[in-house]
Ligand SMILES: Nc1ncnc2c1ncn2[C@@H]1O[C@H](COP(=O)(O)OP(=O)(O)OP(=O)(O)O)[C@@H](O)[C@H]1O
């Protein structure tokens with residue numbers, strides 16, 4: 001008798017730098033593990049040896065917006081083929097700290113690169129990656145749920161001020177992050193079934209409650225009474 005694999009789940013965390021994503025990603029992974037699911041925890045740009053090299057270039061070397069976008073999608077393609085698709089095919093929960101919405105928000109809204117051309121790159125990079133073909137040959141991989149941490153840029157800047165040495169993105173002015181936020185808002189508007197807006201200007205515990213409510217509502221986790229991040 002063969003035991004059916006659980007359906008793979010793909011969840012992304014998004015938001016401007018300092019919005020508080022990292023503080024909750026491991027806790028969500030542990031909540032799934034506690035309920036018997038295997039979890040692949042990963043990040044973008046990055047997640048594979050090649051993509052981590054591309055991440056270092058993107059975060060530290062000066063380049064124009066098209067170069068930035070191409071590097072983001074090259075890293076993503078490798079990440080999808082090497083890590084995300086195989087894990088989903090094994091029935092795992094894949095949790096990624098950022099995915100394609102970040103490219104639309106940062107390179108699109110933030111840097112001003114064409115949204116239409118990003119859509120072309122998105123389709124190129126995210127089709128034909130599934131080991132077990134998706135519903136159709138032109139099936140495009142996207143997260144099943146995106147938790148968007150929405151926080152005013154000035155609050156994020158205050159949180160990051162003492163946290164670490166800024167990279168090329170973290171060093172950007174507040175207006176850049178205000179545009180990035182508008183980019184996330186636009187992506188959320190066009191994919192309301194996938195996006196969950198998290199009010200990230202709340203206490204850590206209140207943010208954690210919003211996250212768990214979102215996954216419990218989907219039926220992906222059983223109710224976790226009194227759980228803590
Ligand atoms: N709800 C919260 N209230 C106050 N401070 C918080 C909250 N959540 C996280 N922080 C603090 O804000 C800072 C940034 O948080 P964190 O590193 O989790 O953000 P991030 O979204 O992962 O940032 P990045 O995308 O740049 O890695 C940290 O110092 C963290 O301790």
Ligand SMILES: Cc1cn([C@H]2C[C@H](O)[C@@H](COP(=O)(O)O)O2)c(=O)[nH]c1=O
Nearest residue numbers: 017044045072098099102103106169170
């Ligand atoms: C995927 C992706 C990321 N970025 C930016 C966003 C952040 O500033 C950094 C990643 O740093 P983090 O601490 O891991 O959040 O990269 C981007 O500009 N475009 C992208 O596609």
